[in-house]
Amino acid sequence: MSTAARVRIEPRGLSKHDAAAYIGISATKFDQLIADGRMPAPKRIDGRVLWDRFDLDAAWDALPTERAANPLDNFLR
Template sequence: MPLRPDPISYPPRGMSREEAARYVGVGTTKFEQMVADGRMPRPKRVDGRVIRDRLRLDAAFSDLPEEARVNPLDRMLGA
């Protein structure tokens, strides 16, 4: 039975590795490195399928450090 179009548009809760990597803005190799070092969450397994949880990805992405900015005054003072 084919899926009918859903009148409500919403992002998927579960994602493949490729979708999850694209969602957080990195390639699959970098994404797997981030999973291995704990910056991104491990996936869930449903039977033979490996699924990444969008809400856990959001939380992990929010926990990533901000880019360090150099204070212009420190730069002028040579600090």
């Protein structure tokens, strides 16, 4: 099979470092989000600790969206 024909398989389980990178934050910040419940707890497979990519997606979707500033807000105050 040629290199061009290979299919990339995305892992479902991610290490803490990879899970933090997937979300776009440092591992330290990721630990904080786990502690306060904004990111999911990991799953354990024997000695491996992994985060489910789908759980990370759900946690990401549940984070609040910052509302864009409306120029009329200052005018109406």
